[in-house]
Amino acid sequence: MRKRLLGILLFAAFGVPQSLPTQSFPEDTALDRAQIEFLASALLGAPFSGARKAPEFPSELASETVTAHATAHATDLVAKGQKAFHDRSLSVQNNTSCADCHLARAAFSSPRVVDGRGVPSLYGAGVWRFLNADGSADSLVSQALGPLTHPLEMGVDCNETDTSPEQRGEGVSKNERGQTNLVTDRDRASHGHVAGIQTHCTEFLQAVAAYVNTLTLPPPAPLDVFAQAARRGTLPTLEPVLSHSALRGLKAFTTTAQCARCHFGPYLSNGEFHNVGVPATPEERPEKAAGRAQGLERLAQNPFRCETCEEWKHLPRGRTVAVGAFKTPTLRELSRTPPYMHNGIYQSIEAAVEHYAMAPEAIVGTSEAPRGPRGERLFSTQTQHDIHSFLLTLSSVGGTDRR
Amino acid sequence: MMHLKTRLCVLGMTAVATAVTVEVVVNVLSLITAAPRSVVLADKRQKATETRPPNLDLARERPMEGAESLTATVAFPRGEPRLQRPFDVIFCLKPDSPESLKTLANIDMKVTMPEHAHGMMVVPERQKPRGACVVYKGLRLHMAGWWRLDFRSEGAKVSFHVDVPAS
Numbered sequence: 001m002r003k004r005l006l007g008i009l010l011f012a013a014f015g016v017p018q019s020l021p022t023q024s025f026p027e028d029t030a031l032d033r034a035q036i037e038f039l040a041s042a043l044l045g046a047p048f049s050g051a052r053k054a055p056e057f058p059s060e061l062a063s064e065t066v067t068a069h070a071t072a073h074a075t076d077l078v079a080k081g082q083k084a085f086h087d088r089s090l091s092v093q094n095n096t097s098c099a100d101c102h103l104a105r106a107a108f109s110s111p112r113v114v115d116g117r118g119v120p121s122l123y124g125a126g127v128w129r130f131l132n133a134d135g136s137a138d139s140l141v142s143q144a145l146g147p148l149t150h151p152l153e154m155g156v157d158c159n160e161t162d163t164s165p166e167q168r169g170e171g172v173s174k175n176e177r178g179q180t181n182l183v184t185d186r187d188r189a190s191h192g193h194v195a196g197i198q199t200h201c202t203e204f205l206q207a208v209a210a211y212v213n214t215l216t217l218p219p220p221a222p223l224d225v226f227a228q229a230a231r232r233g234t235l236p237t238l239e240p241v242l243s244h245s246a247l248r249g250l251k252a253f254t255t256t257a258q259c260a261r262c263h264f265g266p267y268l269s270n271g272e273f274h275n276v277g278v279p280a281t282p283e284e285r286p287e288k289a290a291g292r293a294q295g296l297e298r299l300a301q302n303p304f305r306c307e308t309c310e311e312w313k314h315l316p317r318g319r320t321v322a323v324g325a326f327k328t329p330t331l332r333e334l335s336r337t338p339p340y341m342h343n344g345i346y347q348s349i350e351a352a353v354e355h356y357a358m359a360p361e362a363i364v365g366t367s368e369a370p371r372g373p374r375g376e377r378l379f380s381t382q383t384q385h386d387i388h389s390f391l392l393t394l395s396s397v398g399g400t401d402r403r
Numbered sequence: 404m405m406h407l408k409t410r411l412c413v414l415g416m417t418a419v420a421t422a423v424t425v426e427v428v429v430n431v432l433s434l435i436t437a438a439p440r441s442v443v444l445a446d447k448r449q450k451a452t453e454t455r456p457p458n459l460d461l462a463r464e465r466p467m468e469g470a471e472s473l474t475a476t477v478a479f480p481r482g483e484p485r486l487q488r489p490f491d492v493i494f495c496l497k498p499d500s501p502e503s504l505k506t507l508a509n510i511d512m513k514v515t516m517p518e519h520a521h522g523m524m525v526v527p528e529r530q531k532p533r534g535a536c537v538v539y540k541g542l543r544l545h546m547a548g549w550w551r552l553d554f555r556s557e558g559a560k561v562s563f564h565v566d567v568p569a570s
Contacts, residue, residue: 050487261547314525314543316524
């Protein structure tokens with residue numbers, strides 16, 4: 001009897017697992033106000049507080065009262081850009097175009113990792129204040145210069161050699177301090193020449209940027225159907241589009257897991273920079289782990305950056321807050337855009353979610369990822385599974401899923 | 404022969420000692436095998452976070468701690484801070500006195516999100532004090548939630564809270 005009692009006590013102390021998988025569906029599927037607001041913000045086309053303020057082209061050009069010539073120019077520029085986006089002959093070895101990495105079937109991302117960096121989806125690229133994982137570009141034009149000239153990508157030499165703008169009779173708009181007034185993408189598009197860059201490169205960048213700017217909205221996903229119904233109050237009559245696991249995952253996404261602090265808005269990204277302790281890959285060069293800190297220095301060297309923008313005055317150059325911080329990626333079409341994180345270190349969504357459950361310390365800088373009490377898991381494995389189910393609802397139906 | 408209670412007590416103490424030993428060994432092994440690659444090493448340790456007070460005091464006028472004769476105020480000329488929107492802060496001390504001017508001349512502002520132990524992703528511009536006020540331009544709160552503006556000058560300090568809504 002004593003031995004049996006002892007056995008029961010030992011089992012009670014050490015034999016009960018930390019979490020038990022639920023076998024029942026939640027009875028209460030009501031969403032609270034915060035979750036309704038989250039869903040409303042996540043709708044495709046919803047206004048986004050982190051969007052860039054400078055007008056984008058060609059949509060901006062098309063929406064203003066401008067001459068027919070300007071509108072035709074914008075339309076023509078997009079067509080040229082789409083052609084250039086797929087043109088391999090522009091690359092130094094005639095074997096690489098933008099489309100070779102930004103695959104339409106993969107939401108314009110790629111399973112490749114280039115020079116230690118994953119290839120981000122281009123959906124909504126035109127809305128961001130800064131582009132690239134390290135924020136080393138402040139416009140579509142300035143961003144495209146990198147892939148065009150990188151030796152591992154298109155490898156084009158865009159540097160000017162002999163002729164000066166004055167010799168070619170072309171002008172570059174500069175302010176009193178000699179800074180280029182490339183405030184908006186429209187400015188960048190209207191300039192025939194930028195000092196130090198060959199004209200044909202500038203023309204390529206302008207055209208490609210015009211095309212990429214049209215890639216605004218990915219196809220609607222199951223979450224969009226659910227979010228619309230939530231906004232209209234017609235959820236009770238809606239045919240199930242989210243599994244109960246996905247619904248639990250939505251709740252966890254906006255509460256215990258705290259994902260929605262950074263992943264909100266129509267692209268499920270705030271477009272900001274955070275250090276969340278992502279480990280380095282073996283291929284990743286050490287200096288690239290510095291993230292935003294390195295990106296700001298690269299941006300300073302970009303001839304297409306906006307020198308006169310108000311934002312430039314307040315960028316955290318040389319500040320530790322930028323060390324190890326990378327841009328929050330979009331979660332749209334997530335199942336089609338592996339690998340995950342800025343360096344593609346995680347091949348699956350489950351691994352990426354596990355990262356946040358464990359919240360490892362940063363390799364550089366300080367991670368701001370929330371941790372569970374006493375350094376334990378922030379959420380259970382069941383919740384991890386539910387969040388995974390929810391994240392799958394962010395991808396449109398059809399096409400090739402690569403999870 | 405040992406009594407049952409004594410046996411349970413010994414067993415419990417042994418279990419606790421074993422658990423502690425295992426945890427220490429696991430932590431040491433994880434530190435060794437993690438092999439962190441320091442490049443630009445600022446502070447690898449997780450910074451201490453704070454728990455949001457149950458009733459966040461959003462008062463815009465407070466006495467300075469360490470200089471009780473002075474009262475600090477903050478104002479937001481472009482409106483209360485909103486998520487991801489640039490804003491400015493006007494920090495003033497009253498009464499307008501030699502003490503307030505001296506305190507203001509050395510005032511330093513730090514803006515953090517205490518629950519996450521991180522600051523802003525911008526560097527505000529501090530303008531020269533005008534009278535008993537100093538203006539900070541170009542602040543930007545990039546996450547929703549509780550932010551704290553800490554002002555310090557030598558031995559005096561004061562904090563103001565901002566609660567940024569999600570949208």
